[in-house]
Amino acid sequence: MPSNTSVRLARRPSGTPVPDDFAITTEAAPEPGPKEFVVKNTMISLDPAMRGWLDDRPSYLPPVGIGEVVRAGAVGEVVASQHRRFPVGSYVSGTFGVQEYALSDGRDVTKIDLAQGTPAMHLGVLGLTGLTAYFGLFDLGKPRAGETVLVSAAAGAVGSIVGQLALLNGCRVVGLAGGPEKCRYLTEELGFHAAIDYKADGMRRAMAEACPDGIDVYFDNVGGTILNTALTMLAMHARIVVCGAVAQYNADAPTPGPSNYLALLVRRATMSGFLVFDYASEYPVARRRLAGWVADGRITAPETIVAGSVSDFLPTFMRLFSGDNLGKLVLDISG
Ligand SMILES: NC(=O)c1ccc[n+]([C@@H]2O[C@H](COP(=O)([O-])OP(=O)(O)OC[C@H]3O[C@@H](n4cnc5c(N)ncnc54)[C@H](OP(=O)(O)O)[C@@H]3O)[C@@H](O)[C@H]2O)c1
Known part of the structure; x- marks a missing residue:
């Protein structure tokens, strides 16, 4: 069974996050139960909103709890499954967190169409x-x-x-x-x-x-x-x-x-x-239009893809605040 390295919230940041706010832990990768599947994350999305999710204040999502995996969007491949709609080999996007493997029941998970764009594009222009x-x-x-x-x-x-x-x-x-x-x-x-x-x-x-x-x-x-x-x-x-x-x-x-x-x-x-x-029901139509504009060259989707591991989360995330990114910032942990 592979191991799963995760970045967890160790304490709430005060101002700019520092390494001691996070803990890197390794345990056995999850196994899917009935109607569940396991995703091997390949690309982790870095979004400024992730900073707000670490604070304990009312917002549109509950704060990440102390000890929990840092919340993040990601794309990855289903590597074990007991879920009919998400068989092994599917490519999916969802809120899989800053970790190598995520267990999911399919809620709020999107199957991605690699003919429409690369995995990174499914976190950026098509995400x-x-x-x-x-x-x-x-x-x-x-x-x-x-x-x-x-x-x-x-x-x-x-x-x-x-x-x-x-x-x-x-x-x-x-x-x-x-x-x-x-x-x-x-x-x-x-x-x-x-x-x-x-x-x-x-x-x-x-x-x-x-x-x-x-x-x-x-x-x-x-x-x-x-x-x-x-x-x-x-x-x-x-x-x-x-x-x-x-x-x-x-x-x-x-x-x-x-x-x-x-x-x-x-x-x-x-x-x-x-x-x-709030626009989730309209995503498929919007995504098709965006994919069309990208395909015919009418829009360009700049990306900054940083190759590394989940341990590179914090310095990569901080690039959003120093401005050291052009377009969508993604941590590529597929290597
Ligand atoms: N409402 C929603 O549903 C929703 C959904 C997704 C994202 N968002 C918001 O959309 C915004 C952009 O997110 P993104 O993912 O596209 O990030 P991004 O623009 O790719 O990255 C953040 C950028 O902000 C700029 N920045 C950082 N600190 C700044 C400062 N003090 N003053 C001015 N600019 C600063 C930097 O560019 P420079 O080099 O130009 O400074 C940096 O590249 C964020 O506010 C995010 O929370 C909202």
């Missing part, structure tokens, strides 16, 4: 981040041709797809990213109309210059100062899509709300949050 971009932009942002769409963390997994979907919709697309390399990537490789290096001086002026008619849709992945600045440049009836607030996830004290929020009143604007999970 939750691509779907997040799709539903957040189309359902809440409601972009119309000619409108200006501003997106933060624009070179990341969600942001890079948001910007390209907005381009497909005929919008003027402006991205915010950290550093000149990422900004060059956005304009030269992905075709954004403008990109702003928020780490350089003059972000406010650059934003105003890039959005001369105001911002119709702000797709917010980061919160903080960028959100507060964008609020001052809204066009009439603007829509702010609250997707996430990565700038705040490691804060060790509550972050003040955006002081410029009254711009919502002045501009008759809306600011709405959403969770991609």
Whole structure:
């Protein structure tokens, strides 16, 4: 019987997670009981939201318990099964955790179609981040041709797809990213109309210059100062899509709300949050559309795939906060 190495939560992080917050344990791999199967994880998804799941506060999912395997999306192959719908050899995605083997009863597990895309793509553009971009932009942002769409963390997994979907919709697309390399990537490789290096001086002026008619849709992945600045440049009836607030996830004290929020009143604007999970019944249609756009070259799905083992979880995860990823960040443990 193979062994199963897992990363477990040893204690709740205070601010930025450190190695002592986690324990790496090894035990025998699980065996499937009736109507169960075992997945050998090959790719583990790294998502900023995982940081929030480690905190003991009310959210849309219960916090990861002390001693539990760190919650993470993953793709893998079924290697033992007593489940009719998931025979040995199936490729699946689900919340399998930061571990080598996961036991599942099939709930919330998706069989993946490798003809549509690689396993990593099923965590990115065809997985939750691509779907997040799709539903957040189309359902809440409601972009119309000619409108200006501003997106933060624009070179990341969600942001890079948001910007390209907005381009497909005929919008003027402006991205915010950290550093000149990422900004060059956005304009030269992905075709954004403008990109702003928020780490350089003059972000406010650059934003105003890039959005001369105001911002119709702000797709917010980061919160903080960028959100507060964008609020001052809204066009009439603007829509702010609250997707996430990565700038705040490691804060060790509550972050003040955006002081410029009254711009919502002045501009008759809306600011709405959403969770991609609420669109689960529509995933297959959205995934087919996204796969089609990837296949015909209309969208590019940047990825940062880090080869390693589950022990590399923490340094790999922290790349999301230092910005050391382009597109979807995945830990490849298949080697
Ligand atoms: N609502 C939902 O259902 C849902 C679902 C999935 C994801 N999300 C949210 O979507 C957002 C993007 O997630 P993702 O998986 O695509 O991650 P990502 O954008 O691929 O990675 C995070 C990026 O955030 C940027 N960043 C980190 N710290 C920052 C800071 N202090 N200020 C500004 N930017 C910062 C970094 O890029 P730079 O180099 O540009 O700084 C980094 O690459 C997150 O907020 C996540 O929680 C929401």
